[in-house]
Amino acid sequence: MKKEVKKMRILSVFAWMLVISMAIGGLVLMGSDAHGQDMIQVKGSDSEVNLVQRLAELFMQKKPGVKIAVTGGGSGTGIAALINKQTDIANSSRELNPKEAESAKAAGVQPFRVVFATDGISVITHPSNRVSKLTLEQIGKIFKGAITNWKEVGGTDTKISLYGRQSNSGTYVFFREFVVKADYSPHTKAMNGNAQIVEALKRDTGGIGYVAVGYVVNEKGEVMSGVKILNVAKDGQSEAYSPVKMENVMSGKYPISRPLNQYLNGKPSGKLLDFIQFEISKEGQEVVRKEGFFPVQKEWMEFNRKQGL
Structure with a gap:
C-alpha cells in the first residue's frame, strides 16, 4: 500500500512538472511569436541612426501596435547583422560590396535596397x-x-x-x-x-x-x-x-553627395513594407528635411519605383 501511495505521489509531482514546463514553454513561444510580429529591428549606419530613430518614433505614433528598435554601430555592422539574420533592416550609407553580396547569397539572404534620403557629406x-x-x-x-x-x-x-x-x-x-x-x-x-x-x-x-x-x-x-x-x-x-x-x-x-540606403532580406511586406513606405512618403521626406538631410533625388525615386515601392 505504501509503495502504491509513493508511486502515486511521484506520478503527481511528474504531472505537475509537465504542466508547468508546458506552460512556461507556451509563454516563451507566445513571447517569441509576439516579438517576431511586432518588433522591427534596425541596425547600422551612424550617419542614419538619428534620422531613422525619428522616423521610427513618428511611425510608432501612427501604428501603436508596432515597435521599432534602432541602433547604430556603422554600416558594416548593420549589413553583417542582416546577413546573419539578426536584423530586419540594415541602415547603410554605402552600397554592399562584392564580398558582402557573396556572403549574403551563401547565407540565403537576398539584399533588397531602398533609398530613403540624400546626404551631402x-x-x-x-x-x-x-x-x-x-x-x-x-x-x-x-x-x-x-x-x-x-x-x-x-x-x-x-x-x-x-x-x-x-x-x-x-x-x-x-x-x-x-x-x-x-x-x-x-x-x-x-x-x-x-x-x-x-x-x-x-x-x-x-x-x-x-x-x-x-x-x-x-x-x-x-x-x-x-x-x-x-x-x-x-x-x-x-x-x-x-x-x-x-x-x-x-x-x-x-x-560629395550620396544616397542613404536601407537593406532588407527580400522585398518587404506587412509592417516592414508599411514602415518603408512611410519613410519615402511625403510625410516621411518632410521628416528627413527637418533632421537636416535631403529628400530622395529623382533618379533614386525612380529606382525605388522600379523596386515596386
Whole structure:
C-alpha cells in the first residue's frame, strides 16, 4: 500500500512538472511569436541612426501596435547583422560590396535596397580657419597625408590634424573611395561617430573632418555653431559649392553627395513594407528635411519605383 501511495505521489509531482514546463514553454513561444510580429529591428549606419530613430518614433505614433528598435554601430555592422539574420533592416550609407553580396547569397539572404534620403557629406573645420573652400583633389591629398599644413591650401602656417571614422563606417568607405582614392593617412584620428568629429573640430583650430550633413545643418540651412563647413569644387576650374543649400546637393553641383540606403532580406511586406513606405512618403521626406538631410533625388525615386515601392 505504501509503495502504491509513493508511486502515486511521484506520478503527481511528474504531472505537475509537465504542466508547468508546458506552460512556461507556451509563454516563451507566445513571447517569441509576439516579438517576431511586432518588433522591427534596425541596425547600422551612424550617419542614419538619428534620422531613422525619428522616423521610427513618428511611425510608432501612427501604428501603436508596432515597435521599432534602432541602433547604430556603422554600416558594416548593420549589413553583417542582416546577413546573419539578426536584423530586419540594415541602415547603410554605402552600397554592399562584392564580398558582402557573396556572403549574403551563401547565407540565403537576398539584399533588397531602398533609398530613403540624400546626404551631402560635409567637410568641416574650426571656425577660425581662414580657408573657405577646397577642391576634391586637395581634400584627397589632405586625408592621405600628401598635404600636411594649412599654408599649402591658402591658410595659416598650421599643422593639419585629421579626423575620420572607423573602418566599419559606411562614410569612412565612401569618402575613401570617392574623395581620397587611397588609404587614409595613418595620422587620422578614428572617431566612433559623426558627433565625436563635430565636438573635436570645435576644439581643434588645425583640424579637418568629414560628417553627414544632418549633424551640422538644420532644416533651415543653419550651420551648427562652433564649426565651419567648407565649400567644395569638383576641380580647380569649377565653382565651389556648399552642402548647406539643398539645391546644390539635389542638383549634384555639390560633389560629395550620396544616397542613404536601407537593406532588407527580400522585398518587404506587412509592417516592414508599411514602415518603408512611410519613410519615402511625403510625410516621411518632410521628416528627413527637418533632421537636416535631403529628400530622395529623382533618379533614386525612380529606382525605388522600379523596386515596386
